[in-house]
Amino acid sequence: MAEPPGAQAGFGCPAPLPQTGWERLSELWRRDEQQQFPEETVNIAKSAFTAGVVGWLYGGLPAFVSARKAFIESSHGEIFQNRADAVQSAHRAGLRSFVRYGWRWSWRVAAFATVFNVVSTGLSAYRDKTTISNFAAAGAFTGALFRMHLGLQGLAGGVMFGTAFGIPAGGLLMAMYGLAGETLQEKRSRERRELYEQRLADWQSRLSMTEILGQTESNAQGRPEMERARELKSY
Numbered sequence: 069m070a071e072p073p074g075a076q077a078g079f080g081c082p083a084p085l086p087q088t089g090w091e092r093l094s095e096l097w098r099r100d101e102q103q104q105f106p107e108e109t110v111n112i113a114k115s116a117f118t119a120g121v122v123g124w125l126y127g128g129l130p131a132f133v134s135a136r137k138a139f140i141e142s143s144h145g146e147i148f149q150n151r152a153d154a155v156q157s158a159h160r161a162g163l164r165s166f167v168r169y170g171w172r173w174s175w176r177v178a179a180f181a182t183v184f185n186v187v188s189t190g191l192s193a194y195r196d197k198t199t200i201s202n203f204a205a206a207g208a209f210t211g212a213l214f215r216m217h218l219g220l221q222g223l224a225g226g227v228m229f230g231t232a233f234g235i236p237a238g239g240l241l242m243a244m245y246g247l248a249g250e251t252l253q254e255k256r257s258r259e260r261r262e263l264y265e266q267r268l269a270d271w272q273s274r275l276s277m278t279e280i281l282g283q284t285e286s287n288a289q290g291r292p293e294m295e296r297a298r299e300l301k302s303y
Contacts, residue, residue: 081271085264089194096193108189108252116182123177128170135165176214184210184234198251200238207234 086092096109104110139161188206192198211230215222245251250258 081268085260089196092193092196093190096189106256108193108256111252112182112185112189115185116178119181120174120178124170124174126177127173128166131165131169132162136162180210180214183213184230184237188234188238192251192253196253196257198242198245198253200235200242203234203238203241204231205234207231207237210234 086095096106099105136158139158184206187209188202191202191205195202207230208227209230211226211228211233212223213226215226215229218225242251
């Protein structure tokens with residue numbers, strides 16, 4: 069089975085760093101020696117979960133308030149056992165709407181954020197650099213994907229909406245990267261290069277030690293033979 073770029077096969081020379089865009093792209097979905105995914109991949113999962121929670125609150129809370137208010141207005145003629153029964157009935161009506169409309173928004177927002185982050189992260193890895201154009205392209209693709217079922221007009225609208233979303237979102241992320249001093253792609257490239265240089269130095273050190281041990285062993289084996297040759301000459 070092929071080993072990931074940068075991995076070390078036994079005592080052999082460590083594999084070279086990924087050079088092509090496809091190699092860097094495939095590395096995003098591969099576990100390292102600690103069985104952990106890259107930071108970019110983990111961030112995609114985290115953002116999907118966060119987007120799902122935000123979408124649920126965005127769709128569920130207004131629906132809860134609206135359904136509770138509608139229940140109170142439409143239940144003036146109904147008879148309840150007590151005030152607590154009336155309040156609980158209103159809350160149940162609101163809760164049903166919270167779950168129903170919250171879920172509708174949750175999976176849509178989570179899916180949009182996931183597709184956007186996968187495309188933008190993939191472009192950054194493939195091109196080996198992070199730019200605003202990556203986020204603009206990711207937004208355009210995601211918007212088109214979600215609106216393509218509405219025909220050509222919906223497709224064009226999705227591209228425009230996605231681009232309008234991707235540019236400011238990318239600008240915000242680039243500003244955050246600027247404060248941090250480096251982008252995730254630059255950080256990963258630096259860590260990968262440092263790890264490769266460390267493994268290469270370790271391999272060269274072991275190789276030198278192996279050569280020294282081999283030379284020492286050959287010298288040790290040669291000494292008894294020389295002594296026997298001297299004894300035969302003496303006879």
